[in-house]
Amino acid sequence: xxxxxxxxxxxxxxxxxxxxxxxxxxxxxxxxxxxxxxxxxxxxxxxxxxxxxxxxxx
Numbered sequence: 001x002x003x004x005x006x007x008x009x010x011x012x013x014x015x016x017x018x019x020x021x022x023x024x025x026x027x028x029x030x031x032x033x034x035x036x037x038x039x040x041x042x043x044x045x046x047x048x049x050x051x052x053x054x055x056x057x058x
Contacts, residue, residue: 003045007056014045028053 002017008025011033016022022041025034030050035042 001041001044003048005045005049005052005056012049012053014049016041016045 004015004017006013006015007028011025011027014024014026016037019037019041022037022045023035024032024037024042024045026032026046026049030046030053032042032046037045
């Protein structure tokens with residue numbers, strides 16, 4: 001899975017670049033705001049974000 005993770009004012013936007021329908025918005029602490037992914041995609045995306053959030057620019 002190839003993810004694009006981008007911080008926005010309304011939360012963190014995560015896009016699955018392998019699936020044009022796969023998208024999610026989460027808060028900075030990783031809690032779900034909005035989702036258009038299946039549960040497995042989201043759990044992988046959330047894990048990647050939480051592991052790498054400290055390296056992302058504000």
